Structure formats: structure tokens, C-alpha cells
Amino acid sequence: MTTPLEAAEPAAVQAAGPGDERSTRRGTLQYALSKAGGALFSIAMVIVGTFFVFRLLPGDPVRNLAQGRNMTPAQLNLERHRLGLDKPLIDQFFQFVGDTLRLDLGTSYEYKRPVLDLIGERIGPTLLLAGTGLVIAVSLGIWQGTRAGWRPGSRFDRFSTGASLLLWSVPTFWLGLLLMMVFGVGIGPIPGIFPFRGIESVDAPDGFAYVLDVASHMVLPCLTLVAVVYAQYLLVMRSSLLEEVSQDYVTVARAKGLRDDEVRRRHAVPNALLPTVTLVFMRIGFVVGGAVTVETIYTWPGLGQLFYEAVSVPDFTLMQGTFLLITVSVIVMNTLADVVYHMLDPRVRSA
Numbered sequence: 001m002t003t004p005l006e007a008a009e010p011a012a013v014q015a016a017g018p019g020d021e022r023s024t025r026r027g028t029l030q031y032a033l034s035k036a037g038g039a040l041f042s043i044a045m046v047i048v049g050t051f052f053v054f055r056l057l058p059g060d061p062v063r064n065l066a067q068g069r070n071m072t073p074a075q076l077n078l079e080r081h082r083l084g085l086d087k088p089l090i091d092q093f094f095q096f097v098g099d100t101l102r103l104d105l106g107t108s109y110e111y112k113r114p115v116l117d118l119i120g121e122r123i124g125p126t127l128l129l130a131g132t133g134l135v136i137a138v139s140l141g142i143w144q145g146t147r148a149g150w151r152p153g154s155r156f157d158r159f160s161t162g163a164s165l166l167l168w169s170v171p172t173f174w175l176g177l178l179l180m181m182v183f184g185v186g187i188g189p190i191p192g193i194f195p196f197r198g199i200e201s202v203d204a205p206d207g208f209a210y211v212l213d214v215a216s217h218m219v220l221p222c223l224t225l226v227a228v229v230y231a232q233y234l235l236v237m238r239s240s241l242l243e244e245v246s247q248d249y250v251t252v253a254r255a256k257g258l259r260d261d262e263v264r265r266r267h268a269v270p271n272a273l274l275p276t277v278t279l280v281f282m283r284i285g286f287v288v289g290g291a292v293t294v295e296t297i298y299t300w301p302g303l304g305q306l307f308y309e310a311v312s313v314p315d316f317t318l319m320q321g322t323f324l325l326i327t328v329s330v331i332v333m334n335t336l337a338d339v340v341y342h343m344l345d346p347r348v349r350s351a
Contacts, residue, residue, distance in 0.1 A: 004270045032339045039335040046327045050348035051096050054319050057311070061085070064313050083109060087324050100324070106317035110309070115321035118306060125199050126295070126302030129218060130287040133225035138280055140226065141233025142273070148234065149272070150175050150264055161238070164231035176297040177222045184220055204343030221298040225291055229283070236279055247271075278341045285333030287324075 063082050083288045084095070101158060105115035144164070148157040167175070181187055184196035190259055195201065204213050223283070244250065245268060253263045279288050295304030310318035 004111075028339075028343055035335045035338050039331050040185065042331050043328055046324065046331070047097060047100055048071065049324055049328075050320050054314070054316055055089070061314050064301060065109055067293060072127075073231050074076060076284075092150050096320070105321035105324070108310075108318045109315045110313050110318065115318055118167070119303065119321060119325060122301060122303050122306045125300060126288065126304065127220055128214075128298055129295070129302060130291060131290050132218065133222045133229070134280075134283055134287055136222070136334045137226045138231035138233050138276075138283075141230040142237050142276060142325065144230075145234040145237025146269055146272075149238035150245070150268075152242060157238075159264045160234065168229075168231035169228045172224065172228050172291070172293045175227060176221070176294055179220050179224055180297065196220050221294050221300055224294050224297075230281075232279060233276055237272060237276050241268060241276050244272045257338055274341060278337045280331075281337030281340060282334050285330035287329075 028166050045156065062076055062085065066076060066079070073173060077086070084092060095105075103116075105119075108115055109112065141164075144160045148154075148160050151157060172196060180196045182190060185297050186192035196219075199214060199217050200210070201213050201217075204210055250263060250268055254260075258266075292304035292307055294300065295302045296300075296308045299305065303326070307322040307326075309315075309318065310322060
């Protein structure tokens with residue numbers, strides 16, 4: 001039986017044969033290769049920019065590391081030599097590029113440990129926090145966007161859209177501090193409910209009680225992350241659904257007697273999800289980097305906090321390593337988002 005969606009498709013699309021499928025696969029492969037080439041070029045530019053940009057930051061890492069210790073100029077020069085900071089800038093650059101291509105991100109000035117080891121220790125908490133926040137934000141945004149887009153102008157549409165835009169416009173650090181003050185420290189008659197420092201308590205229990213302890217520490221930072229990003233998914237989903245509702249296949253589906261809920265669930269929403277899927281892929285890249293502001297506010301021991309600590313020194317090798325990981329993840333996921341959208345949406349392939 002032909003579905004309303006199939007009935008509304010152009011005859012050329014319905015009559016596509018094996019030759020057309022092979023042509024489509026070749027086109028997708030060529031598109032993916034072109035996007036991969038662009039991604040590699042972007043990564044190369046990021047490697048170059050990372051080295052020079054961070055060296056424009058004020059502060060001498062050797063003097064900052066020597067704070068609290070009486071070190072003579074000779075000792076400072078010796079430390080500078082040990083770190084390789086006495087070499088010409090161009091020599092430092094070529095060494096940095098060579099080490100990066102060998103996946104050697106160097107040794108942290110502050111921690112005296114390989115940068116990759118530090119990143120490995122901090123990436124777990126970041127994935128836990130930012131990944132949980134992403135899942136909640138996407139689910140909430142798609143649900144509200146679907147309801148708002150299917151009934152535009154309704155009370156729910158006006159309230160959900162207005163609230164999401166308000167939260168989206170609020171600075172992340174301000175919202176984080178506000179939630180910490182109200183629900184962490186407590187204000188007036190409202191007692192502090194949730195912990196707001198670190199990922200676990202000092203006397204953290206074992207077993208399932210430890211899971212609950214970590215979950216309680218996640219509430220405020222996760223709430224801050226969700227509040228400032230879920231509006232993106234709501235607005236994209238709402239806009240896409242409004243566009244799909246006006247399409248011919250929705251009119252045909254309704255004319256065939258399908259229930260309103262079935263038209264929305266089986267036909268309109270799956271097509272409206274395409275831009276949202278692309279946005280989700282793009283945001284996955286930011287999950288690796290976490291949220292520097294949120295992790296700094298709540299002293300969450302993730303990559304964002306690690307990057308903040310590196311900037312405070314400044315620790316060039318640690319800054320370079322964390323920044324490269326964050327930017328490369330964003331570039332890779334943006335490239336995958338473009339390719340996936342090209343594969344899912346025939347209108348893009350035919351453009």
C-alpha cells in the first residue's frame with residue numbers, strides 16, 4: 001500500500017533504478033571525500049593557529065612556575081632551557097608540529113606529566129557531564145519543539161518558546177552562580193539542597209551510594225548546561241515542523257483520513273528531525289571539550305577545568321593539547337553532520 005509520503009513524492013524519485021542508486025552512492029562518496037579534505041585543511045590551520053595564538057597571552061610561564069621560590073636569573077634560564085622556551089620561535093613551532101603529527105602533545109609545565117595522560121584522566125568526567133546534558137537537552141528540545149510546532153500560537157508554544165529564548169540569552173556564568181547560590185548554598189528560607197563543588201564528596205561512599213553521590217553533584221552543573229542550550233533544539237525542531245506541515249504530503253495524508261497524531265508521528269516529525277540530527281552531530285563535538293565556564297564554576301574535574309588551569313599558568317603544552325582535542329572533535333563532528341545530512345535528505349543530494 002502506498003503511504004501518503006510516497007504518494008506525494010515525484011515520479012522520478014519513485015522510479016529510481018539500480019543505476020540511480022549507484023550514481024547516488026558515488027555522489028555521496030565524492031561529497032564525503034571533499035568534506036574530509038576540507039576538514040584536514042581546517043585541522044592544519046588549527047595546529048598552526050594554536051601554537052602562535054597561545055604565545056600571545058601575557059605572562060611568563062617560567063616566572064609563574066617559580067612563584068614562591070627564590071630562583072636566581074641563572075636558574076630561571078636553566079628552567080627555560082629545560083622547557084625548550086629558549087629556542088627560536090620557528091624552531092619551537094616545527095618541533096610542535098612534528099610532535100603533534102606523532103600524537104605526542106608534550107609534557108605539562110605545571111603537572112610535569114604527559115598532556116595525553118592528563119587529558120585521559122579528565123575526559124571521563126567531561127563526557128559524563130556534557131553527554132548527560134546533551135541527551136537531556138536534545139530530548140527536551142525535540143519534545144517541546146514538536147508540540148510547539150504542531151500547534152503554533154498556542155499557549156504552550158508561546159510559553160515554551162519564550163522561556164527557552166530567555167534562558168538562551170542568559171550568560172552561562174551568571175545562571176550557574178545563581179543556581180549555586182539558591183540551590184547549593186541556600187538563600188533565605190530556601191536551604192542548600194545540592195552539592196556544588198567537584199564530582200564527589202570527600203567521604204564518598206562505595207557501591208550504589210557512590211553513584212547517587214556523583215549524580216547529586218551533577219544536578220546543578222547539568223541543569224546549567226541544559227538550560228542554556230536546549231533552546232537550539234526546540235527552535236530548530238519547531239521551525240522544521242512548521243515547514244513540513246505546509247507540505248503536500250501532509251495534506252494528502254490528512255485527506256486519506258489518517259488521525260492527526262498519526263500524521264505527526266509517522267510523517268511530519270521524521271522529516272522535520274533532519275536539521276535537528278545535524279545539530280546534534282555538531283554539538284557532539286563540543287561534548288568532548290565540555291563547557292569551560294560550567295566546569296570552572298562548579299570545579300568539575302573535566303577538560304574545561306583543565307583548560308582553565310592551563311590558561312592560568314600559562315601552561316603552553318597543556319593549553320595546546322586540550323585546545324587541539326576540542327577543536328579537532330568539533331571539526332570532525334561537523335564534517336560527519338554534513339555527510340549524514342547529505343545521505344538522509346534527498347533534496348540536498350539533488351541540489
